[in-house]
Amino acid sequence: MIDVLVAGGGPAGLATAIRAALAGLDSVVVEPRAAPVDKACGEGVMPAGVAALRDLGIGLQGRELHGIRYLDRAYRAEARFREGTGLGVRRTVLHAALHRRAREVGVRMIDGRIGVVHQDADSVTAGGLTARWLIAADGLHSPLRRRLGLDLPARGPGRYGLRRHYRCAPWTDFVEVHWSRYGEAYVTPVGDDLVGVAVLSHSRQGYDAHLAGFPALSAALRGPYASAVRGAGPLRQRVRRRVAGRVLLVGDAAGYVDALTGEGIALALATAGAAVRCLLAGRPEDYERAWAALTRRHRLLTGALLTASRSPHTARLIVPAAARMPSVFAAAVHALQ
Incomplete structure (x- = not known):
């Protein structure tokens, strides 16, 4: 019998399978898409995430990130990471490295989807496979989570994200968050001549319309487009619980607040490790x-x-407050790294 069956071959699912395999468990990942998979992502990995990748035996080429910077038209606040550096890395590069490492440690990959789930006291059967445990790591809008009745109704207006890359030299080794009254733009260096820019907002409109709200940033992006626009949302996902019998939810499938603080990858890796530790115990x-x-x-x-x-009235106060209270801003960045 399979020890750990993982639904979803993204970063959370692959990290779970790698952790399980390194602990001596037979691990199988079911994923319909060929690696590497691209998706809307800020592409900044916080220091804790870089350390977790290293612990999995994964080293990545990218751009070192040394902190977080908030900007609006008049104010600027920044804080350096205290413990290590982050990494700006293309989502496809990250996914390819995780996929390669999973193969190296003996994780089996199956092309397909997990449908109906049946479980009893000793096993769970899904996608024609039987395992001791099933990990649902099938993303933000997890079909498995919905089938298990674990979704909760959304509260408030939805937030949406769009991302595009520009072929230009990075001008910073920080993740820059540009604020306006109606949304944010996240700038992440991901290569020596490549910058990713993600915009987040409650408003559903085109990427260029969003970017027009950040004239200083738009002026800095002089290079040609290096990728198509990719989107995601609504971002907020509320979940009743993360354990349903022999099924555990990991990564974005376990619930999601927002991409605002850029911790998605680090949290996916952390929750993957926690899930495997609980199974081993x-x-x-x-x-x-x-x-x-x-x-x-x-x-x-x-x-x-x-x-x-x-x-909009309180949004315009965020960056001025961070600039006037640098120690508080630094403490918040440190808490999230």
């Missing part, structure tokens, strides 16, 4: 508590920023 029920502890600071800080950014 024979206590899958502990995963709910572990997930809550790992994501608490992210959920609190991201939620607070989202609340402040919801109104």
Whole structure:
């Protein structure tokens, strides 16, 4: 019997399978798309995520990131990472490295989708395969989560993200977050001549219309487009719980607040490790508590920023407040790294 069956071959699913295989468990990943898979992503990996990748035996080529910088038309606030450096890396490069490492440690890959799930006290059967445990790592809008009845209704207006790359030399070794009254633009250097720019907003309009709200940033992006626009959303996903019998939810499938603080990859890797540790201990029920502890600071800080950014009147105060209280801003960046 398979020990760990993973639905979804993105970063969260592959990291889970690698962790399980390194612990001596037979791991199988079911994914319909060929690697590497591109998707809308800020492409900045926080220092904790870089350390987690290294622990998995994965080294990546990219651009070192040394901190976070907030900007609006009049103010600027920045804080350096205290523990290590982050990494700006193309999503396709990250996915290819995880896929390659999974193969190296003996993870089996199956082309397909997980449909109906049947489980009993000792096993779970899905996609024609039977395993001791099933990990749902099938993304933000997880079909498995929905089939298991674990979705909760959304609250408030949805937020959406769009990303494009520009062929130009990076001008910073920070992740820059440009703020306006109606959204944010995230600038991540991902190569020596490549910059990724993601825009987030409640407003659903085209990428260029969003970018026009950041004239200083638009002026800096003089290079040609290097990728098509990719989108994602609505970002907020509420989940009843992350354990349903012998099924555990990992990564974005386990619930998502927003991309505002850029921790998606680091949290995916952390929750993958927590899930495997709970299975190895024979206590899958502990995963709910572990997930809550790992994501608490992210959920609190991201939620607070989202609340402040919801109104144009309070959104315009975020960067000035960060600039006037640099120690508070530095503490927040340190808490999230």
